[in-house]
Amino acid sequence: MRKILIILLLIGVQTTIFAQNFNVVKEKDALRKLYRKEIRIPNIGDYTTLKCDFHMHTIFSDGSVWPTVRVQEAYYEGLDAIAITDHIENQPGKKYVEGDQNSAFEIAKPEAENLNLLLVKAGEITRGMPPGHLNALFVSDVAALETEKYMDAIKEANNQGAFVMWNHPGWQAMQPDTCKWWDIHEEIYKRGWLHGIEVYNWDEWYPVSFDWCINKNLSFIANSDIHIVASHRFNYEKYKRPMTLVFAKTRSLEDLKNAMFERRTVAFFANQLAGPENLLKQLFETSIEIKKPFKTEKGIVFFEISNPTDLTFILENGSPKNKSPKKIEIFPGSTVIVNCAVTNENITLPYTITNLHTGMGKNLSVEIQVGK
Amino acid sequence: MRKILIILLLIGVQTTIFAQNFNVVKEKDALRKLYRKEIRIPNIGDYTTLKCDFHMHTIFSDGSVWPTVRVQEAYYEGLDAIAITDHIENQPGKKYVEGDQNSAFEIAKPEAENLNLLLVKAGEITRGMPPGHLNALFVSDVAALETEKYMDAIKEANNQGAFVMWNHPGWQAMQPDTCKWWDIHEEIYKRGWLHGIEVYNWDEWYPVSFDWCINKNLSFIANSDIHIVASHRFNYEKYKRPMTLVFAKTRSLEDLKNAMFERRTVAFFANQLAGPENLLKQLFETSIEIKKPFKTEKGIVFFEISNPTDLTFILENGSPKNKSPKKIEIFPGSTVIVNCAVTNENITLPYTITNLHTGMGKNLSVEIQVGK
């Protein structure tokens, strides 16, 4: 020992001592760092943008995880609100699992409070087609929705003040080669008992349902419908989990609910957005920044478009103005350089954002104003 | 329509027709491809190398997933055998969860059969220190291990022909600033009731326990001890899940059990291996290929070492022979170029593999034979 000390004194550097421990050695990189990774989507106007998933299952129906896992997954992925929507009719259905349709919420609630997540009490009304599956969100007693007739379940949900949505309307297990709006749905809708459509579920979306949302003034909803572990289900290397963006006055359950009833929602899935034109337009304009030209050469002006968000925007124009590009891809957290021919009047470049859907086969149109 | 057809006929290329479907659009990259990714570790001698994890929990104790999830995780990660080891004493312990200590196995078994995985029936005897926690593997009735005295539980396990291992001996919750072998363990061991030591658990290993395995002829075991979702727990970007390599006559439960009783196991964790010298030596020699020199220049010979496995080998020598490198890092699936000075006699380069542990503070020594 002394020898070492002398050496240390000789080389004259400051020294610290540690004990090489033969009892226990910690592998510092063995465990994954578990923290909340935020999703970068801007607030629009006076509204806070909440990232939500309103469709998922646990062991209390045909899912394979304990309710707390759904809260943890949502937290790590940066979601703000979730609804656990176990199937109501065959609930709980698993051998060894007791409790009722309210149990999953009861178990998940404390975890949600610890992680500052909004947990929506909910259940999935699971019937054959018509009317198929419907989620009842913001209910007070899920068990009360277990009724013989589905109409009674939907009525009860509405009596409890629920936001009711039609799930995966074009799911081929239920509508093999079409995606039609049935008389039954018309009736539910007429009664004011239907408030949203799940335009995206799992890995599929239903273009025709975009028009339903627009024409009938229903909320655009995108959900995961996870049954197994989320990271087993989705290809996170390419996309985030499908989610619904809700534009709420504040980050609270009450304002979340109000915003949904007021149709301030956008479906976000596979780097695409679907929703009302005005909301998509605001999202695009709030997300990107068109910078002043940094270079002009031989009648061509060069400028940058920045996008600090996690959203992607694919701008296309078959016959672009001023020799601007036919396609401009604006990726998350990136800046892209665009050039076009200079003219006397103010330069305005019209584009269609082909990954932003405002209806069936319809995309958002925008104009890029090139500054001086 | 006709116009398009005419165009097609004019450009004279073969054509196919598809309908752009407004009912449903599938996002082909939205879901993760779920398949079994094999772990590349060679068989040695006449033995099949089985990758095993003998310590994990489900909702039937303090875990948060349904038993089938443990089977699925193991399948995706390329494991061959697992044991679900829920805590026996406070079992099942969760509100809404019924069943007994045999339920997790009963639920997981059919999934294991579907995925061709070996499922070991097991449980964790969970007591204070001493003796702390012990896993009983290959038991017939886990419930029977719920006894007042821990000695009775260990005895019952052995009566059932169990392989009994001492879990995380140096866990600081139980041995805060030491990792000692208690009289109790000596007694269990003397009676022939102890067969292995968990030298690695979660993110930590216990160097002193390497010597216990060597001196008392016990099996080296490394386990995950997962409670939450495996992919939430471990840093798979850097390491595989900790696991025990078992060298068995065939890939069957019976031969797995025999191999463990015959101590043919190696602990694999954080790109390190710990086990008996002869097994580590065989693993190294079977894993790498030393190629013939491809170049000789100015008395220096250049040759390649290939490693098609998923194992890593870090060779070091403070005063290397023939001017060979002080450090040779052989990464998974790679080939590394080594050079050294040529001499008349056959060239043999002695190295210590610093990430292969044969005891407390002891590493495997090898000799690299440079060919002609």
Added chain:
Amino acid sequence: MRKILIILLLIGVQTTIFAQNFNVVKEKDALRKLYRKEIRIPNIGDYTTLKCDFHMHTIFSDGSVWPTVRVQEAYYEGLDAIAITDHIENQPGKKYVEGDQNSAFEIAKPEAENLNLLLVKAGEITRGMPPGHLNALFVSDVAALETEKYMDAIKEANNQGAFVMWNHPGWQAMQPDTCKWWDIHEEIYKRGWLHGIEVYNWDEWYPVSFDWCINKNLSFIANSDIHIVASHRFNYEKYKRPMTLVFAKTRSLEDLKNAMFERRTVAFFANQLAGPENLLKQLFETSIEIKKPFKTEKGIVFFEISNPTDLTFILENGSPKNKSPKKIEIFPGSTVIVNCAVTNENITLPYTITNLHTGMGKNLSVEIQVGK
């Protein structure tokens, strides 16, 4: 200092001392580990499978890297042979760059010898269409190929014993809306001066050229044609660099050349293979292992198919036999479980491998033999 020592003696663990160095601190993870990552593609029959890229540029034409970089990139990516093919006519073309068409090879050669890579001396005959661009491989003097008439250049290449290939025949810059075989190519071919076709280049392939290779007995070639840094050019997260697989007697320049003249080549690009039926069939059969059934239940047999290689095989059958799956995706380093109905006679499942091309619009047909 003494206090620390006393503590250490008290806790009685072995200790080592190190000096915290204020002169220099090394960040151990700051630099990338640079080593050769092998590509797992099996040898077939008596042939060694060489992974080759025969088309790339350096600063000696319109590329942006020094020749040694091409060798390093190929080494890291696990290639066995490369050819630097700078444009011959406008060579060297860059201000401040001297030397001639042989300089790039001269500079790269020593690096190739150090990294045990086969370096093919070559150049790109760069003319308008017809005949477009042709690579001359295995030449002795690239400069001699700088001639006024392209026919003289091709002749000179052949006089030097070159393997001559037609590059990117369908490149739209040269054949905007077709990919035709010109009289000029017929003439070159008739004279025996053409030996291969680049059926894949950059990010595109030319189905019609598959038939040319088959019908005229020419070698299938896939190349990168990199000009900038390879890792800037290609999406390595999804695919390996496009390359040509050459099946040679040994890993030597001579046998590489012979194998190419003997047409033992397959194009490998974007997880697809294109080549002669017999070679693709051998590659498939050598790559996968069909395991014995591990389970039979209710007349359904379950078995595994393993693929330890880096190749992907997508098996499809619109109307599958014995209720086997319509699609079987066999990913690199994976094992997939397949099931089908049991019948009395031996079970043989016919499939088409849709990512293995044997001609224009033609794929390899195989039969899966289900064991007993």
Added chain:
Amino acid sequence: MRKILIILLLIGVQTTIFAQNFNVVKEKDALRKLYRKEIRIPNIGDYTTLKCDFHMHTIFSDGSVWPTVRVQEAYYEGLDAIAITDHIENQPGKKYVEGDQNSAFEIAKPEAENLNLLLVKAGEITRGMPPGHLNALFVSDVAALETEKYMDAIKEANNQGAFVMWNHPGWQAMQPDTCKWWDIHEEIYKRGWLHGIEVYNWDEWYPVSFDWCINKNLSFIANSDIHIVASHRFNYEKYKRPMTLVFAKTRSLEDLKNAMFERRTVAFFANQLAGPENLLKQLFETSIEIKKPFKTEKGIVFFEISNPTDLTFILENGSPKNKSPKKIEIFPGSTVIVNCAVTNENITLPYTITNLHTGMGKNLSVEIQVGK
């Protein structure tokens, strides 16, 4: 054809026609998307934060890429300014490479203008120790720095108005077992000819040099010193390229230069920052947001800290106040939950940010104010 049309009309969906093209097929994911990925570091006060790398080489000295590659790499990585600093004395040094010490700048300049990057004209004065290597930035004629005596080179650089920095002072090739300030450096410094120190280079940093910067009022600089391809050199999976953060009035060469002379710089390397206390404090305070508590339970208050930047902050306190955590890791783009005991007076939690260096062995101290 007609049949298909009829079918289409029957199922009544809109249809489009495309021709399966046998001339050319584009692989849409084959190429990497090349775009500028921004680095998220906030501006502080009235200053724009510029991300800079002032030390790199090209084929015009001992580097292996064409000058334009350095500009492209910097652009993709989100840098704002770079300096190409080829060695002056042995310039250009490569066979086949002509031109002089100004050539690299001349070649890179147009590319920098196209990509809106600030390109600093510079060179590396490369001498033995003392004084070792020094970079002269913002010079007008690099060739004029090729002098017999190094003092003349440094004088000439200053005559040209250069910002002169001492490179890798602790590089062990030059100061094997120390990192001392020589009389020569004292003289250069006394004459006002030295303005900054490269406290980080490649994979190493020099703690003692932090104090030199503080005590002698010199700029903290971190650079890559790349010679090969940047993505071959650095481990981008873990860290960004080492860089210097410069806080400038505007994003222009003039303001960049002024800011450096005014010492408004911070070294950023391996998720650590080194610089003057006031700048690090501002960076921290501008980067994070301490949210209002979202929960109080049993005298414990819970609140969130958000960090939308790409910076990492590791807060530690051996004996934390109010039972707050001993360690708080705030990762890029994340939110972390912190809790502590509630008391009557305002809660202030003192921490040291162990990855922010304000001197040799000194870290930034901060106080977390917990809101009401």
